[in-house]
Amino acid sequence: xxxxxxxxxxxxxxxxxxxxxxxxxxxxxxxxxxxxxxxxxxxxxxxxxxxxxxxxxxxxxxxxxxxxxxxxxxxxxxxxxxxxxxxxxxxxxxxxxxxxxxxxxxxxxxxxxxxxxxxxxxxxxxxxxxxxxxxxxxxxxxxxxxxxxxxxxxxxxxxxxxxxxxxxxxxxxx
Amino acid sequence: xxxxxxxxxxxxxxxxxxxxxxxxxxxxxxxxxxxxxxxxxxxxxxxxxxxxxxxxxxxxxxxxxxxxxxxxxxxxxxxxxxxxxxxxxxxxxxxxxxxxxxxxxxxxxxxxxxxxxxxxxxxxxxxxxxxxxxxxxxxxxxxxxxxxxxxxxxxxxxxxxxxxxxxxxxxxxxxxxxxxxxxxxxxxxxxxxxxxxxxxxxxxxxxxxxxxxxxxxxxxxxxxxxxxxxxxxxxxxxxxxxxxxxxxxxxxxxxxxxxxxxxxxxxxxxxxxxxxxxxxxxxxxxxxxxxxxxxxxxxxxxxxxxxxxxxxxxxxxxxxxxxxxxxxxxxxxxxxxxxxxxxxxxxxxxxxxxxxxxxxxxxxxxxxxxxxxxxxxxxxxxxxxxxxxxxxxxxxxxxxxxxxxxxxxxxxxxxxxxxxxxxxxxxxxxxxxxxxxxxxxxxxxxxxxxxxxxxxxxxxxxxxxxxxxxxxxxxxxxxxxxxxxxxxxxxxxxxxxxxxxxxxxxxxxxxxxxxxxxxxxxxxxxxxxxxxxxxxxxxxxxxxx
Numbered sequence: 001x002x003x004x005x006x007x008x009x010x011x012x013x014x015x016x017x018x019x020x021x022x023x024x025x026x027x028x029x030x031x032x033x034x035x036x037x038x039x040x041x042x043x044x045x046x047x048x049x050x051x052x053x054x055x056x057x058x059x060x061x062x063x064x065x066x067x068x069x070x071x072x073x074x075x076x077x078x079x080x081x082x083x084x085x086x087x088x089x090x091x092x093x094x095x096x097x098x099x100x101x102x103x104x105x106x107x108x109x110x111x112x113x114x115x116x117x118x119x120x121x122x123x124x125x126x127x128x129x130x131x132x133x134x135x136x137x138x139x140x141x142x143x144x145x146x147x148x149x150x151x152x153x154x155x156x157x158x159x160x161x162x163x164x165x166x167x168x169x170x171x172x173x174x
Numbered sequence: 175x176x177x178x179x180x181x182x183x184x185x186x187x188x189x190x191x192x193x194x195x196x197x198x199x200x201x202x203x204x205x206x207x208x209x210x211x212x213x214x215x216x217x218x219x220x221x222x223x224x225x226x227x228x229x230x231x232x233x234x235x236x237x238x239x240x241x242x243x244x245x246x247x248x249x250x251x252x253x254x255x256x257x258x259x260x261x262x263x264x265x266x267x268x269x270x271x272x273x274x275x276x277x278x279x280x281x282x283x284x285x286x287x288x289x290x291x292x293x294x295x296x297x298x299x300x301x302x303x304x305x306x307x308x309x310x311x312x313x314x315x316x317x318x319x320x321x322x323x324x325x326x327x328x329x330x331x332x333x334x335x336x337x338x339x340x341x342x343x344x345x346x347x348x349x350x351x352x353x354x355x356x357x358x359x360x361x362x363x364x365x366x367x368x369x370x371x372x373x374x375x376x377x378x379x380x381x382x383x384x385x386x387x388x389x390x391x392x393x394x395x396x397x398x399x400x401x402x403x404x405x406x407x408x409x410x411x412x413x414x415x416x417x418x419x420x421x422x423x424x425x426x427x428x429x430x431x432x433x434x435x436x437x438x439x440x441x442x443x444x445x446x447x448x449x450x451x452x453x454x455x456x457x458x459x460x461x462x463x464x465x466x467x468x469x470x471x472x473x474x475x476x477x478x479x480x481x482x483x484x485x486x487x488x489x490x491x492x493x494x495x496x497x498x499x500x501x502x503x504x505x506x507x508x509x510x511x512x513x514x515x516x517x518x519x520x521x522x523x524x525x526x527x528x529x530x531x532x533x534x535x536x537x538x539x540x541x542x543x544x545x546x547x548x549x550x551x552x553x554x555x556x557x558x559x560x561x562x563x564x565x566x567x568x569x570x571x572x573x574x575x576x577x578x579x580x581x582x583x584x585x586x587x588x589x590x591x592x593x594x595x596x597x598x599x600x601x602x603x604x605x606x607x608x609x610x611x612x613x614x615x616x617x618x619x620x621x622x623x624x625x626x627x628x629x630x631x632x633x634x635x636x637x638x639x640x641x642x643x644x645x646x647x648x649x650x651x652x653x654x655x656x657x658x659x660x661x662x663x664x665x666x667x668x669x670x671x672x673x674x675x676x677x678x679x680x681x682x683x684x685x686x687x688x689x690x691x692x693x694x695x696x697x698x699x700x701x702x703x704x705x706x707x708x709x710x711x712x713x714x715x716x717x718x719x
Contacts, residue, residue, distance in 0.1 A: 029196050029285035033274045041603045044638040045280060076638065079670065083630040084282065085207065140669070144630060147665035148623040155661065157435040159386065162396045 003118040006109050007061035014101055015053035021097040022049050025090075045080060052077035056095065060102075060126045071132065078133050082140040092137055095130040099123060196285045197298070200323050201330040203230045206627040209333055209620065212373035217366060219377055220475075224366030230329070235322065241365045242320050246303060248364040252357050253304065259357055262349045263300045266290065272341035272351070277612050278334050281631035289341035289351040292331050296358055299324070329367055332358040334628070336620055337470070337502075338576035338613035355618075360472045368471065371622035375467040379479050383462040384429035390459035396432055397441075397457065404442050407701060409693030412449035418456035420491050422528060425455050426483060427498025427545075428465040428657035431678070437660045439699040440499060440678030447549070447680060450558075450689045451529055455496065461486035464503040465657060469510075470619035477514035480506055487541075488519035495522075495542040499678050501617060501656035505581035507542050516540070530555040544578070546655055546679060550587040553594045559688040562597050564695060567705045568651040568675075569598040570682070571643050573636065573663065574611035575656030585609070588655050588679055595686035600647045606639035616662040629662065630669050637670025644671045652676050 023034045023046075037043035055073020058065055081091040102123070110116045153160075201207075208230045217225030224244075228236045238244060253260050272289040274280065279287040286292055294316075301308030301317035308317035318324070337352035345351075362368070378387035388396065397414050405411035415421065425448070431441035448455055461482045468475030487495055497503065506514075516539070524538040532551045534543045552558050572592055578584045585608045593599050606612050615633025616622075630637075643649040652663060652674055660678055667674040685698045696707045 026283045027196065027199070027285050029288070029291075030279075030283045033279075034283070037274055039605070041606050041635065041639050041642070043274060043280070044635050045283060048638075076641070076670075080281075080631070080634060083627050083634075083669075085204065085627070085631075143669055143672075144626055147630075147668060148626045151623045151626070151661070151665060154435040154664070156386070156433060158396055158399070158433050158438050159388070162392070162399055165399065 003106070003109065003115050003122070004062065006106055007057075007063075007122070010105050011057065011061075014098070014105060015050070015057045017101045018057070018098050019046075019049050019053045021101065022053075022094050025094065044076075048076040048080050056098065056126075056129060059129055060098065060122050062122060062125065067132075070129065071136065074129075074133055075136065078136045079140050082137050083144065088134075088137065092130060092133055095126065095133060098126055196291060197294075197318070199286075201286075201327055203326070203330070205231075206625060208330065208625065209369035209371050209622055210624055212368040212370050216370070216373050216377045217368065220373070220380060222366065222368065222373075223364050226366045228367070230326075235326065235367070237322065237325065237365050241322075241325070244364050245320060245325070245361055248361050249299070250303070252360065253300075256353075256357070258350070258353060262293070262354055263297050263304070265347050266293065266297065266349055267347075268294075269346065271344045271346060272349075275341045275344045276335075277338070277340070277615055277635045278336075278632045281615070281634040282334070282628075284334075286327075286331055287334055289335075289345075292335060293349070293351055293354045295324075295328055295331060296354060325362070325365070325367075328358050329362055332362065333369060333620065334632070336576070336613045336615065336617035336632070338617060339580045340576070340610065340613065343580065343609055352618075356469075356473070359470065363472055369619065369622075372467050372470045372619035375465075376471055376475060376479065379463050379467065383460050383482065384432075385463055385465060385467070386429065386433055388429070388433070388462075390462075393429075393432065393459050393462050397445075400432070400438055400442050401445055403699075403701070404446055407442075407697055407699055408446065408689055408695065410446070410449065410689055410691060412445040414445065415456045417458055417460075417490065419489075421454050421456035422493050423453065423455040424461065424487050424490055424492040424495045425457055425498065426461050426464045426486075426495055428500040428503060429463045430465065430657035430661060431498060432462075434657075434661055436664065436675075436677055436681070436700070437657050439681040440657075440660065442699050443678065443680030443682075443684035444498060444545070446684040446687060446689065447558075450687060451552075454528065456490060456492065458486045458490065460489075464498055464500045466503060466506045467619055469502055469506050473510075473514075476506060476510065480511055481515050483507075483511070483542075484515050484519055484522075487522055491521050493521070493523050494525035494537070496525075496545060496548060497542050498545055499655040499657065499680065501575040501577040501658055502581075503577075504544060504584075505577040507540055508582045511540055511542075527551055529557050544582065544584060544587070544655075546578075546584060546587045546591055549680070549683060550590045553591060558683075560595055560683075560686045561688050562595050562686050564686050564698070564704060565596045565682055566598065568596065568682075569600060569647065569649050570596050570651040570653050571600050571602050571640065571649045572607070573602075573614070573640075573652050573654040573659060574607055574609075575654055575659050576611060576613050576617060578655055579611050580609055584655075588653070591679055591683060592653055595682045596653075600643050600649050602639040602643050606635065612636040612639065614656075614659050614662045614666060616666075617656075617658055621658050621662045626665065630666065633662070633666040634670065636663075637666050640667060640674060641671040644674055650674055653679050653682060655679050 034046045040047040059070045214225045224238045226236045298318045307315040335355040339352045342350045375385035431437040466479045468479035518541040522541040525534040525543045612635040616629045663676040
């Protein structure tokens, strides 16, 4: 079987296994909720993970997809990982949980040098996607840092305007 | 050779994921996950018990020597005082209905942020000293004793609850986890543990009436500046009546609307609306704060800070109080004020709108009316000349603030107003609005910048719903009726749904309000150009900052 066909064959199973692997990184009591509640608004964390799983897998498989679509599918998931108290490696390392899953499924199909080459190309795509996610992660962290600065400014904005309304040397009241 | 961790070990969120029980996993006080502690001098000025300097990241929090006795006595005292607390401790069957309803749990995936388990932190202590089974069987019956790590754990999780009460909506017994959080915070204050972001405003309110401690003359000047800005936009300078005796109405709103962006535009909206109505009202430099951070501290502190509302209503001899757009202010008014400081002074009467003659029967006891109700009544009686097309450049949704929604039951009035002043209104998904609304993630005194990261994960369910309507319906604006929301939703929206702006309801009302004698509006209250206005008209007077 062609590697491309293999990827299509596992299009449901591998993303599901990857989401399970991601859920498994959370505490035991949390996993049950993530697994069982399928409501994009009542259980948004799971919804974000599932969306990322589909987008990630299709991109790794080399399906026809644009970079913007892949980025959009990963965006919420990366944003969530960026604020969940993970170290950067833990936040984004979850993408590499896909490798052992893929290897297990695809190794039996890599009997020819051509198949091995195709498979390794797919794995390389995963590496590139992880780097793209790292850029997204960093942008999110920058947004977070800027939000703290903006908030300090906005919190006293009117008082600052009031203070600036005094001419130099005049008595500042208050 | 040192053994490297496996990829799986490297990414586990809390390694090792052993068989450790959830109760035994202790929180890490990493920067970004806790609020800065209150200053010793602040606590001393407020006569809080056991004031001391301490550092949440340190091993030793400098608790008083007899801390355990203090906490046990205080807990017993609260159980005696609040039957509800005793009931909440006894009645939970751990059905888990609340487990996945908390925005903190959904955002952090930390089991102790499930409301049931957060309450269990206190309930386990309750079992040891106050239940027969707990006394006899101890840990086997889910009981545990106090130690310093338990105190730290209580602090960590009591300040990861915004007292929004979404969980209690789903509890078959109606357990109010918010009140459990309030009690835990009270207990922690007994040993001198509080946060700066809450206690500093409490101190300022105690001494000068508002959160930033702005003194009366300065407060007036700042409001005057906002009136100047109103004139720049509309050509009309609204009245700014302060401390006017015998006015019909006293207007009290959170001071964030006077000091902070974008709240100031909501305040400008109030000024313009009242001016247009020629309302006989007054602002107060004493009751210059509607918010009550005392309610995030202790019941007694909430009572003390709330007292100024009726005291000022009596001093100024007003008939009733109109309240601005605020969240927890309304929970305090609707649920606690009567007990704290009621009955209302004898000079006050059940509120009646002087414009429409509507009697606000729901406010007959407190004598306080929410401005969204007041304005909805005006619109219902066709008393306002509105041009909603001025807001046509926005497609807005509405965020139900937790306290007005679940604490006051005010769900339809703000929507009624919003639909009258905006032509484009879209609801967020059903299970994220009205009674089921998701918190902004930063209420109850958690709206401080040092925990921005925590706020972004706690606000994720709200941000996620907002992002959905942004992508599906092109929503580019979110209105709300809470000053904390106006401060906390802009960064949340910018993170989860960049491009969505946030405002109070009355900013949009004033933008749509056609005032008698106004100049042609070429800009909105933020002094941003209105789209589609021709440039050939005389430009509005430039206002300097």
